[in-house]
Amino acid sequence: MRALKRFGQNFLVDKNILAQIISRSGACENDCVLEIGPGHGVLTRALLAENVRCLHVIELDERLRPELEELALSEKNLFIHWGDAVKFDYAELNPFPDKIIANIPYNITTPLIWKLLHYDVRYMLFMLQKEAALRLTAKPDTKARYPLGVTIEAMGRAEIVKNVSRECFRPIPEVDSALVEIEITRNFELVNNPLWSEILHKGFSHRRKTLLNNFRGFIDALTLGEYATMRAEDLTCEEWLEIYKKVLRT
Numbered sequence: 035m036r037a038l039k040r041f042g043q044n045f046l047v048d049k050n051i052l053a054q055i056i057s058r059s060g061a062c063e064n065d066c067v068l069e070i071g072p073g074h075g076v077l078t079r080a081l082l083a084e085n086v087r088c089l090h091v092i093e094l095d096e097r098l099r100p101e102l103e104e105l106a107l108s109e110k111n112l113f114i115h116w117g118d119a120v121k122f123d124y125a126e127l128n129p130f131p132d133k134i135i136a137n138i139p140y141n142i143t144t145p146l147i148w149k150l151l152h153y154d155v156r157y158m159l160f161m162l163q164k165e166a167a168l169r170l171t172a173k174p175d176t177k178a179r180y181p182l183g184v185t186i187e188a189m190g191r192a193e194i195v196k197n198v199s200r201e202c203f204r205p206i207p208e209v210d211s212a213l214v215e216i217e218i219t220r221n222f223e224l225v226n227n228p229l230w231s232e233i234l235h236k237g238f239s240h241r242r243k244t245l246l247n248n249f250r251g252f253i254d255a256l257t258l259g260e261y262a263t264m265r266a267e268d269l270t271c272e273e274w275l276e277i278y279k280k281v282l283r284t
Contacts, residue, residue: 045073046137046161048202051213056080058195058215059135059159063087066129068155070119070136070146073098075105077135082109090127092119120145124153137161143170144182151185151218151225158216167194167212177241179267181234185225188271190218221275233278237266245269253281 046052055077061067063085072078072091081089092115093102099116106112115122120142134155138146140163147170150158162170171192172178186192196213200206224230239248246255246262255262257280261273269277 044137044203044205044207046076046202047204048198051196051198051202052077052080054196055135055159055161055213056084058213059133059157061086061133061135065133066090066131068092068124068127068131068134068136070134070138072102073137075102077137078102078105078112081135082112087111088113088129088131090115090131092117092122094118120149124150131155132157134158135160138166140166147186147216148182148225151189154222156190156218158218160214160216161198161211162214163207164197164210164212167214170214174270175268177267181231181238184234184269184271184274185230186216186218188275189221189224190216192216229281230278233281234266234274237269237274241265241267253277257281257284 059067061081061084065086066088067081067086067090069078069081069089069091072093078089078091088111089109090113091102094117096116102114106114115127119136132155134150134157136146136158138160143162143166147160169178169180170183170186171194172180172183183192193215194212195215198211198213200208200210203211233253236252237245237248242265244263244265245258248266249258258277261269261277
């Protein structure tokens with residue numbers, strides 16, 4: 035089947051990388067897993083081979099329906115959901131997953147991960163384009179720093195655990211990929227408060243400007259304190275949390 039560019043489809047074909055995904059995720063019979071974008075079911079079958087308690091898969095491409103539904107006929111713990119992963123209501127999944135594994139197209143990386151953070155899933159393993167992975171894990175004082183990466187750092191951690199060559203996919207994409215592991219361990223309520231997102235997005239709205247300029251009319255110099263003359267990319271997640279808590283109290 036021909037991959038569709040509009041879906042960002044590049045199917046993983048390297049069995050060594052597949053084995054490393056399974057090993058890293060630690061998927062086992064106690065887990066309920068959510069897989070986004072199963073494609074031809076290569077990873078799906080590998081997860082089912084680990085006897086996971088249940089496996090939800092979400093797929094947008096209706097051309098894959100016969101192949102995936104045939105697999106579901108013989109796998110009673112496989113639940114197939116059709117639709118757009120960015121628009122999907124994950125609250126309706128039952129049983130609810132405790133792990134997420136996904137090969138995410140670059141054009142939906144940020145909105146999809148923002149959405150998934152709103153649900154109580156503590157472990158995620160994503161195959162991302164390398165540029166997206168570097169942005170997600172960027173440290174303070176780097177140009178790649180951006181709101182989603184700061185949020186994940188404030189809520190837990192994100193780590194590139196494996197660089198993956200473009201040769202591991204068919205069709206071969208124009209860029210390399212990376213496997214990124216995310217664990218959510220603290221500040222679980224943070225992403226559900228619109229104020230947190232508003233502060234970050236205003237702070238990063240003009241990257242070359244100071245926070246005082248970006249926050250003009252929203253947060254004053256007294257509240258910003260020593261951070262007023264700094265740029266958004268310079269702050270640690272702890273410093274962003276400090277600003278957030280100050281604004282909450284005002």
